[in-house]
Amino acid sequence: MTPAPGGRTSTVDVLAVFAALRRRAPLLLVAVALGGSLGLGNALLATPMYTSTATVLFSLDRGQSVNELVQGANYAQTLVQTYTEVATAPVVLGPVVSDLDLGTSPQLLARSIDVKAPLNTTLMDIEVTRTSAPESARIANAVAAELARAVASLAPEDTEAGITVRTIAPAVTPVNTSSPNKPLSLATGLAVGGALGIALVLLLEVVLATTTDRAAVGRATSSPVLALVPRSRAASEDRDPAVVEAHRTLRTNLSFLHRRGSSHVVVLTSAASGDGKTTTAIALARSSASTGQRVLLVDADLRRPVLADRLGLLASAGLSTVLTGRVTLDDVLQPGPGGIDVLASGVCPPNPSELLASTEMRELLELARSRYDCVVLDCAPVLPVTDAAVLARQTDGAVVVVDARRTQVRALAEVDLRLRSAGAAVAGVIINRTARTRSSYYGQRRSAWWSGRRTGLGRGGRPGTGLRSGAPVAPVAPVAPNASVASNASDA
Ligand SMILES: Nc1ncnc2c1ncn2[C@@H]1O[C@H](COP(=O)(O)OP(=O)(O)OP(=O)(O)O)[C@@H](O)[C@H]1O
Ligand SMILES: [Mg+2]
Structure with a gap:
């Protein structure tokens, strides 16, 4: 997950991880199912193996007193450890291979034999694993017998206390296979699939995470969320009550951030x-x-201006015309809807960034500030061009609009960084086109975690879009530092 600026509690991170896993549950299920199938398939395809065990006892032939017997037992225990190696040595397995006509070498046979000496005993378990059940038992018993012979021949001739090896539990032909273990393979496959699925989900969250909700925005910027604007169903956004309500919230929350x-x-x-x-x-x-309020709306997007078109006004004379000194502000102001004054873009200049950074622009903003209560500048996006950054540092701050399904957390973090690096303040973030819920109109909070709605890739959106989610739709107040702010519902 993208680290939270200023540090967030681990609880938030844990909830975010759970939310991500829940949103991408289908992917997780596919990974688990795939892992399980591979595990089970592997078990079904594997050759069945049978394991037989022969148990032998090492003992001393002599010893009268208790003391001698104890010493003898200790001596035998020490020898058992050594003879575990001898049990798979050619001196033992060579005769076994030839007696049973196994058609293999002692070295290869040794790979199917596991010899264990249980701690603090003089016992030895000889486990033989083969594809044939009777053969595994035959080999285990043959190794036990051959080991007894080898021990007798290897023992020092002049010792009084001779070591004897007796088979106390001969190997019997096993009925069940020792491997593959189908339940274990299935469980391992499911676990590995689940772990890989979780890793993939977290990776996708980092790479593709979009600004679907406050938590996601909080991972990219410390600026408050000023409003959550639902995706409009109406032909025009200003006819959609939920959208209008969200824009009112934006106005109210912005006003909280400025001096009365x-x-x-x-x-x-x-x-x-x-x-x-x-x-x-x-x-x-x-x-x-x-x-x-007296409001001036300026089309400061000098690259792709659309404001005048949208409002049915003239685009040819406006901001660029004023900045190049050919006319005054009053000459090109146009009355807009709802009593606002509109300054269109004017003809697109070849050097928008220079014009927006010019002294003329600063003077124009000062003039506008002296005549209006509120000046709203519609600008170009931050990532492709520097216009917004150079303009924003001459204003009270930038309000960054993010598309809930498309703007990635990384992109918002980059916007935040570029604006701040240019010396501009980031007044807040608007999450636009959030998913709607039935509670939209009533301003109830529904976080992505609680809503449990599915997410998908770019559905209904533009190419390469990010995630959908059950992000909070009927929004609540932003977490503005030192500011009391309104929610969509409570704002009036
Ligand atoms: N909340 C919303 N619900 C539905 N449609 C929306 C919403 N907000 C914007 N739109 C639509 O998305 C389209 C793009 O919006 P807009 O022109 O405001 O974006 P922009 O960021 O100014 O784009 P550009 O960078 O090209 O200037 C428009 O058709 C607009 O009607
Ligand atoms: Mg625009």
């Missing part, structure tokens, strides 16, 4: 094209004007 009585100048920008800057700028301007 002072005018404020904000830049609307985003990471990429089409995130909803112009739509939000118009809505914010109209909403502010409806409270009696």
